[in-house]
Amino acid sequence: MSEKLQVAVAGIGRMGMRHARHFATLTPRAELIAVCSPVQAELDAAKKEFTTVRTYLSFDDMLAKEKTLQAVVVASATTIHAEQAIKAIEKGYHVLCEKPLSTSPEISQTVVDAYRSSIKTYPKQKVICGFSRRFDASYRDAYNRMAKGDIGTPSVFRSQTCDKLDPSGFFVAYAEFSGGIFVDCSIHDIDLALWFFGEDSKVKSVTAVGITAVQPDLRKHNDRDNAVGIIEFYNGKIAQLYCSRMMAAGQMDCTEITGTNGQIAVNTQPQSNLVNLFEPTGVRREIPPDYYGRFREAFVTEANEFTAACLDNLPPPMSLEGAVKAVRIGAALQESLISGKKIEFDESGKRVESARL
Amino acid sequence: MSEKLQVAVAGIGRMGMRHARHFATLTPRAELIAVCSPVQAELDAAKKEFTTVRTYLSFDDMLAKEKTLQAVVVASATTIHAEQAIKAIEKGYHVLCEKPLSTSPEISQTVVDAYRSSIKTYPKQKVICGFSRRFDASYRDAYNRMAKGDIGTPSVFRSQTCDKLDPSGFFVAYAEFSGGIFVDCSIHDIDLALWFFGEDSKVKSVTAVGITAVQPDLRKHNDRDNAVGIIEFYNGKIAQLYCSRMMAAGQMDCTEITGTNGQIAVNTQPQSNLVNLFEPTGVRREIPPDYYGRFREAFVTEANEFTAACLDNLPPPMSLEGAVKAVRIGAALQESLISGKKIEFDESGKRVESARL
Amino acid sequence: MSEKLQVAVAGIGRMGMRHARHFATLTPRAELIAVCSPVQAELDAAKKEFTTVRTYLSFDDMLAKEKTLQAVVVASATTIHAEQAIKAIEKGYHVLCEKPLSTSPEISQTVVDAYRSSIKTYPKQKVICGFSRRFDASYRDAYNRMAKGDIGTPSVFRSQTCDKLDPSGFFVAYAEFSGGIFVDCSIHDIDLALWFFGEDSKVKSVTAVGITAVQPDLRKHNDRDNAVGIIEFYNGKIAQLYCSRMMAAGQMDCTEITGTNGQIAVNTQPQSNLVNLFEPTGVRREIPPDYYGRFREAFVTEANEFTAACLDNLPPPMSLEGAVKAVRIGAALQESLISGKKIEFDESGKRVESARL
Amino acid sequence: MSEKLQVAVAGIGRMGMRHARHFATLTPRAELIAVCSPVQAELDAAKKEFTTVRTYLSFDDMLAKEKTLQAVVVASATTIHAEQAIKAIEKGYHVLCEKPLSTSPEISQTVVDAYRSSIKTYPKQKVICGFSRRFDASYRDAYNRMAKGDIGTPSVFRSQTCDKLDPSGFFVAYAEFSGGIFVDCSIHDIDLALWFFGEDSKVKSVTAVGITAVQPDLRKHNDRDNAVGIIEFYNGKIAQLYCSRMMAAGQMDCTEITGTNGQIAVNTQPQSNLVNLFEPTGVRREIPPDYYGRFREAFVTEANEFTAACLDNLPPPMSLEGAVKAVRIGAALQESLISGKKIEFDESGKRVESARL
Known part of the structure; x- marks a missing residue:
């Protein structure tokens, strides 16, 4: 062998x-x-x-x-x-x-x-x-600081996955099978929320609202091009999400974790590299054009750590159950986005039907 | 005279x-x-x-x-x-x-x-x-750029009013009469949303969720110390709000307006002045300790422009009706925060009671 | 009265x-x-x-x-x-x-x-x-931190006064009477060096080099449009200067004071206000177009403090002797710029003639 | 094979x-x-x-x-x-x-x-x-923009190599064989100046001044712990250097190239990653602890490109002559640092002895 x-x-x-x-x-x-x-x-x-x-x-x-x-x-x-x-x-x-x-x-x-x-x-x-993102050096640094207690009890999480506008209309066709913007884009933010708040965090409610600012045809596939959502957890924590496919400048993925004694921000000042340009119109920096431009190193780390886990029989770097939980939350947000209803869960994870009928 | x-x-x-x-x-x-x-x-x-x-x-x-x-x-x-x-x-x-x-x-x-x-x-x-904030030089610059069409159609608005933690417990007592965190803090963000989206924007729904991470006693007065909310407008626009009384570093008020062709961010990198400190622990800058530290110049401009409007019979720099509308939205968010219900309005501004019973 | x-x-x-x-x-x-x-x-x-x-x-x-x-x-x-x-x-x-x-x-x-x-x-x-600049809030903050000992012993000073390019050629005519770029522009940086290092600091040597990158006619008046200089002090401190009339983006005045235990930087990330623009070309911010755009508040503070000193018989906020010392150093740098010679001084401030003849 | x-x-x-x-x-x-x-x-x-x-x-x-x-x-x-x-x-x-x-x-x-x-x-x-640094993505981006003409004619170059303070005193012993701070540290900045201004740029003069702020024992080996220098070129360009072994916060290597129509800045806002920490003392970011922390990716690129050049018989990514030229300039700066004399060269590269004797 x-x-x-x-x-x-x-x-x-x-x-x-x-x-x-x-x-x-x-x-x-x-x-x-x-x-x-x-x-x-x-x-x-x-x-x-x-x-x-x-x-x-x-x-x-x-x-x-x-x-x-x-x-x-x-x-x-x-x-x-x-x-x-x-x-x-x-x-x-x-x-x-x-x-x-x-x-x-x-x-x-x-x-x-x-x-x-x-x-x-x-x-x-x-x-x-x-x-x-779990393999990204900045997110890991953020996680480790939070885990050490540097910000007290993490309480409010804000995260966004915002893609650069693709004017080709590609993502209208793509929306047919993508599961919707919350399952396709925000899934990363949801996974981060579970990572930072603990994978055993129980969802109390989700709500979402969205618009089609640039691609009205997305409505055919029950999707939107910009959406915001809130996840409420039973452990006294909340997450605020924003997903978009309309960014002008490039990939805009950032996250803030606010605790009782501090806040950690990841990539709230996005940049491609360490260059700043001083031009007649002011000071300018470029930002990564896409998700891969932002996270290439993380993918490489993922490949290396997965390989090491397999060869050395180490624990996998993340649980598979968490991935299912993220899809579950993303799908609920997508449903709320379309139905306009707030969706509530009891502590066992079972959906609470409104006592309406 | x-x-x-x-x-x-x-x-x-x-x-x-x-x-x-x-x-x-x-x-x-x-x-x-x-x-x-x-x-x-x-x-x-x-x-x-x-x-x-x-x-x-x-x-x-x-x-x-x-x-x-x-x-x-x-x-x-x-x-x-x-x-x-x-x-x-x-x-x-x-x-x-x-x-x-x-x-x-x-x-x-x-x-x-x-x-x-x-x-x-x-x-x-x-x-x-x-x-x-309507008198703040940065917000005015942002507004003027948006009004010129620099970001296309403004579509998604994110804004926060986050105060430095006051460990004295002062704001528990204060909460009795403040109207709640959405009426007291987010009122500014709501006013900004109306300014940027147009004061005639009609609210379709509001939802809010909150926690008491540092001051459980706020619950006595139906208030929270951290809350997030969403305002959905009939004109295809959405606003995402965050209000908090728990910031470690100082006053953290920032706003982003995302349009179909660009985004304008105000104060997403807060700072007290132009000083950066390079210390054994890294690079540090301080941020304003409170609302007044951030907006002092705006208050002075307000005084001067109000005076000029009175003396020269100029149109007032903002409408009084907008101020009522902001309170109305803030109060609805506060109600949603406490009841856990999404609140919906028809296009005439009348509340839609759920057709449930 | x-x-x-x-x-x-x-x-x-x-x-x-x-x-x-x-x-x-x-x-x-x-x-x-x-x-x-x-x-x-x-x-x-x-x-x-x-x-x-x-x-x-x-x-x-x-x-x-x-x-x-x-x-x-x-x-x-x-x-x-x-x-x-x-x-x-x-x-x-x-x-x-x-x-x-x-x-x-x-x-x-x-x-x-x-x-x-x-x-x-x-x-x-x-x-x-x-x-x-002595009345600028950021410089005062920097000075106070240094004076408290926050950076240990201040040792190396870097400062620049760099004006936005004025393509009208105005400053060629102006150069006839300005005393040259070191006396006209760098005088501020020299004054800051004396302020931060102590007005009793004794100059050991000055050297300067310059070019005419955009305005060759400046040579008629023994001037340059870009120049760099070094001031060596007897107290084991050095200052590095840059002056220019060729900046594309606006007024670029910044200062760094490096001590044995830290560094303080003032305005090394220049900006007009708190607005950032996210555009298809990246992230952009504007910077003040001129000296007054950067230092207007400082001038107002100057007027108020001068007034208070006069009315209340307070010590003047700065010494007149320092202003002469700054001119003396600026003129020596300007001479070095033109002659190409390093100019040395003994500890009594007297010029050391090279032993050449 | x-x-x-x-x-x-x-x-x-x-x-x-x-x-x-x-x-x-x-x-x-x-x-x-x-x-x-x-x-x-x-x-x-x-x-x-x-x-x-x-x-x-x-x-x-x-x-x-x-x-x-x-x-x-x-x-x-x-x-x-x-x-x-x-x-x-x-x-x-x-x-x-x-x-x-x-x-x-x-x-x-x-x-x-x-x-x-x-x-x-x-x-x-x-x-x-x-x-x-020639393999660093940010420097390459900067070079390519300059080479495209984005800043007009590059005219003034400022660069620094500033190491984190090593209180162990290691570099006193090291100084015996390092060639001095200009040959050991600034050699990178000199190489960059030659790269950006053209390797055929001819030096007209060099001057340097330095101090021993934290390690007086460096004087035994004719070295300093902080030094600034100026390189004057015959093509109407100037370079301003700063080297130090006294930085509190970490590795502080940055470069600015100012042209007749713009400026490019590399790493003037140093950082370890994309994390910002909001703490009771303000906003903080960390910076790389050493040269390798800043340039690790560049070293890896160097290894890959050297390998490709060898295997595919491509032109080497940089000339060996340039490396000698950089040492020559570094050694002249080091000599000026110690002697206190400005050193001049004629256009053939031959040293101009002062006409003193």
Whole structure:
């Protein structure tokens, strides 16, 4: 057996190619051995870049034929994340699944169930859903300071995932399968809220409101281009969210955690690098054009830490249950966004139906 | 008749003394001639600082005896704002009333009614409720840029009024009469939202959630120490609010207006001055300790512009109706905060009762 | 006698009008009673703005006729600063003289001599040369922190006065009488160095180098548009200067004081106000267009403190000797800039001639 | 022959171990095969971290025995940089030599001479002296903007290399062999000035002044702990330098390039990451503790680009002659620092002796 983790990537569109690169060239302890995609052109591109990699049109084929395979990165379309993840889990592979597991909380749960069952057979198996911000150096610094008690009791959380405006209209089509802006974008902020407040935090209520300021066609798919939401927790904590696909300047993801004795802010002054330009119109700095521009290093860290967890049988860097919980909250916010209703839960997590009828 | 506006200040506690100073020494076209307060010690302090000023224990007395009086600044306790404002209005004086007119929307409306009636007799009479941020140079710069179309259509508004923690517990007692954190603090943010989105913006719904992270006793007065809220408008715009009395570092008031083609941020990097300190623990800057530290210059501008409006018969720098609308929205948010219910309005401004029963 | 300081302003060009405004409307304890200028149009403009002021074409006339005059602000052309200041001093008036006293150290000294002599007759007389930065809130904060020992022993000083490019070529003509860029611009930084390091600091050497990047014609007047210089002090301290007339973005004046245990930076991130603009090209903020945009509040403070010093017989807020010392150092830097020679001084302040001949 | 560049590292102290790591784990196209050091403990540590690496107590031995070796990284003590580099060059290896080639300009030149001679035999040989800032993303962004003409003609350069205070006194001992603060620290800034102004820029004069604010013992080795310098170029450009070993907050390396139509600033607001802390004392951010904390990514890029240049026979990313020129200027500044004399050069680069004798 090789000393390097033998990795395959399923789905090599934009995000899949990035994962492939991270494992092939930026994760010293991993080796990229195979990729699959239903699109031949994507396989050709991968072959050109990673000359030794084997390519497959079929996911099942790849699993069947790659005898040394140890770990699968699922970076295919969101709609088949769960299916592929479960197949790989059941064969005992380590799995790094792109977020979200599914846009449906129920389907997401089936992935967790498959893992809970499989791990009895493969006790060293690692399955994670990659929330890249958990690997970001600034978020980790923030978390560690909070965990040390530097801000007292964390109480109010504000976070936003705001993408640069893509005037091509791409995301209207994308909205059909994305699960909606809260499941697609805010899922990261929700995961951060669970991380910072504790994954056992119980949701008391969610409310959301949104608009279509630039893409009215999003309404066809029950989506919005700007939305704000509130999550109320039973432990006396609240989270305030903003998601948007309309930013002019670039990717605007920031987070503030306010405690009883201080506040930690992450990226409230976004920037691409350490350059400032002094021009006749004033002082200017650029900001990252997209999510990857902001979090590339975090993805690389994710690949390295996932690899280490697999090779050294370390605890996975995050729990799979948390990923399901985030989808559940995101889906509830999306429902509130569309219905206009506040949604309430009891302490057992069960939805409280209004006593109306 | 004097060329300088003859001004009296009613109520000379902390805020009243500041107004007195602004008119007495920083408003060249005004002259402070009288102050009143039911507290003799306050009158003594005022007399000591403004040696030529006349002092009164009774507001009515002051109005009766000051024959040259032209304008009254109402800076007394919030509970008597409306009463004193109306008395002064009915006598034909110009009035600058500290915010809020009242914590009750209904009582606030009586001030507007009094003005609407009085102005028929005194057509040059000016009455404003001082929302100091409207006079702040940075907010005005932001507004003018937005009004020029620099950010496209303004769509999402985020604003916060977050006070430095006062560990003395003062604000528990204060909460009894403050109208609650949304009426006392967020009223400024609500006024800004109306200013930036247009005072004719119609509210579709409000929701709010809050906690008592540092002062559980606030619950006695139906108040919270941290709260977040959402205002949904009929014109496809939304506002996201945060108010807090728990900031460690100082006064943290900031605002972002996001449009279809850009965003304007005001004070998202708060600071006391232009000094940065490089110390063994890193780089540090201080921030203003309180609201007045942040907005002192705006209060002085307010005094000067109010004076100019009175002397030169200019339109008042802001409408009194807007001040009532802000209280109405603030009170609805406060109600939502306590009841946990989302509150909806139809386009005529009438509350929509849920059709449940 | 009036309770307000009776002030006249000599020279009411751009800077003189500003001083006139500060004393007329922003200094409650002062009253502007007269102005003089050899230019009738300037007098007309002043009369229009300050309707009660008396105007004179002759400085001497003004002094002769204004019987209640107490203080004179000298804001005329630099070449007659010293002459007017001395005349006013000899008549016993308080004097606030714009910087520099003169571009010549020798002539500057005559102003000090006049004051030293006159004060024997008028022991309450106040004479200052207005270095506006000494009245700036940020510089004062920096100074106070340093004085408290917050950065250990201050050792290295870096400061710059960099003006926005004026493409009109105005400053070529101006250079004929300005004394050169080190006397005109860096004089402020030199004064700050003396303030922060102590006015008794003894100069060991000065060196300067410069270029004409945008205005080669400046060489006609022995001047440059960009220059850097070093001042070495006998007390183990050094100052690094940069002056420029070529900034694209606006006025760029900043200062750093590095001590053995920390550093204080003033305005190293220049800004006009608290607004940030998020645009398709990135994040932008504007910066003040000129010196006055940066230091207006400091000038107002200067007017108020000078007035208070005169009325209450307080020590003047800065020493006149320091102003001469700054000119002396500025002139030496300017000489080094042109000659290309390092200039050295012995501890008594006497110039060390190289032993070359 | 392997597809991966076969690399050995000579000298595996602190910096050598970092280079070893960069080539072993962060440069996908390179393989670390051997290291040497006269210190057995260092070899043991390397062996422990890089289990497959071969270790040598002797540099000559390593070259003799490593038959597949292609490239040598010289990271030994500065005093033997040149000797080892020349030995490796003469055997035809690619060489990445840590800066400086030598503290002596003459010895530095012998490395260039060896390379010029050797390349006739080995036309694909690459030899560079690693100035890490040239590989830094922010500096490259700045350079590219300048090269596009974004700031007009670059004219004034300001740069500083300021280390965090090391109270252990380590650098007093270190100063004996470092060549002095201008050769050790400012060498980077000098290299940047040559990069930004053009490597063919001719020096007209240098001047420097310094102090020992925290380590008077540095004077034993003709060194200082804080120094400022000016470089005047014949092409109408000037550079202003500051080097220090006394920073409280961390590594403070920043650069400004001012052109006739704008300015580019790199890292004038230093920071460790994107976190800001709001505490009772204000807002705080931390900054990198040392040079490596600021430039780690640049070192990794350096390793990757050097590897690519060797494998693909690309032009080296920087010229070796420039490295010698930087030492020459640094040594002249250091001489000026100690002698107190301004040093002048004619356009041919020859020193102009003062006409004194």
